[in-house]
Amino acid sequence: MINSITNSKTESYKHVKVNLGNIYLFEDFFVGEFDEGVDINFSNFSDISEIVKAYFENRPFGFISNRVNSYSLNLNDAELFNASFPNLKAYAVVVYNSLTEKVFEIENHFFKFNRKAFTDIYESISWVKNCISSAQLIE
Secondary structure (H helix, E strand, O other): OOHHHHOOOOOOOEEEEEOOEEEEEOOOEEEEEEOOOOEEOOOOOHHHHHHHHHHHOOOOEEEEEEOOOOOEEOHHHHHHHHHHOOOEEEEEEEOOOHHHHHHHHHHOOOOOOOEEEEOOHHHHHHHHHHHHHHHHHHO
C-alpha cells in the first residue's frame, strides 16, 4: 500500500518490519500499517517507540496510521502513549470505512495528540507536513 504514495508525491523512506506490522520512516513523519487483528498496547508498541525516538530524536514529527487492516488499540494505555511522545505534533488516521471512522472518534476522547481523520493518504501527508512546518516555526 505504501508504495503507491512514494512514487511521485513524497520523498524516500526507510521500511522497517516490526512485531505489529510495518512502519515507514520519512523525513518528518512515519506511516504505520499494522497487521490484521493485532491488539496494540504500550508494551508491544515498545519496538516502534524505540525506533521512532531514535529516528526523530527531539525533532517534531507526525504519525500517519494507514488503517488498511482492522486492529485494536488498548485505550487504557492512552496516557502512557500521550506522555511518551512529546514531540509528536500531528497524528493522522486514514480510514477506509465508517466503522474505522467511528473508532477514531472514540479514540479522540483518550489521546491528546493533534489528531485528524482522512479518507485519502495524500491529504493526510499534506496535513501532517503542514503541522510539522508550523511546529518548527514556533520552536
